[in-house]
Amino acid sequence: MAPSPKAPPPRKPRDKRPWYQAAFALGLNAWIPSWFKGEIFQGGIKGVCVPALNCYSCPSAMGACPIGAMQTFFGGLRFNLSIAEKKFGLYVAGFMAAVGSAVGRMPCGWVCPFGFIQELFYKIRTPKLRIPRLMTYFRYVVLAVMVVALPLLIVDEFGYGQTWFCKWICPAGTLEAGIPLMLIKADLRPLLGLMYYWKLGLLALFAGWFVFSQRPFCRTVCPLGAFWGLFNRGSLFRMAVDDEKCTLCNQCHKDCPVEIKIYEKANSADCVRCLRCVSSCKFGAISYEFLGKREVSPDLRVKKPA
């Protein structure tokens, strides 16, 4: 009997998420004329917080990074100084909590330009490294110590706190602001010192890690992702796994950019809600729910008869 011709493997639905990520990266940094003027965008809308770790000192940044803004409030909150502002950062905290309670960590997967950059680097073909689970808890230490405790507790010679995370760690700031501003603002170049090279080295280390591991900064360091991850379990947007349909084939785990097993914990604090698992599940076991509407992979939806 002649062998029957092999049927071609079913085509995976094309992932449109990179287009959204690119559009958000451009949209959040849309004021291109600043690059030619050699200064940063100074429009009145720049006080609007953006749902991403996007440095406001990027020449074309249109909005404010919530982590940078929060540290500014904590650093300036000094009850012992008569001239200090008594502002608690309610606007920024409320904004971050509102985003978290609506969609949890979804902006990490769809909006954040720095997350997008990490995913692009990971496409470079090399052997890949998994990130040990223990390392992923470090982001909570960064949030509690660098963003909250140190700006509140350690003061400079003028009695104010500093933006510790921005100053010592944030590689997004180096990439989006440090390097571009040195290129376009010649008057800043004489000020370069050890601190700048420390941040440049840290960015280079992270960039190397991006090639070998999936979204390592988001998973181990990002304080904004750590904060929003706390809301994943109780947000309006929710992931769900149907245990009866799930065959534990592990395809969702293989495709997941943060290497979680969604069938073990559907609303894990690590999940960036990229929804890749929803389209990769051949059995329609993974779905998401938002405002009472439940959706599974578009390919698996059963059409209702007209």
Added chain:
Amino acid sequence: MKRRRPWVLLGISLAVMIAGLLLGEYRTVLEKAVTVCLDCIGIG
């Protein structure tokens, strides 16, 4: 009750955000955002 929890959380968050706006915190964020943050770029 469990279904209402995210709505309650969202409502509280928005109320906190509006309180911050009424206290003039938008201006503080704007002032920080429109000046070059020397800490962010590594020369602060």
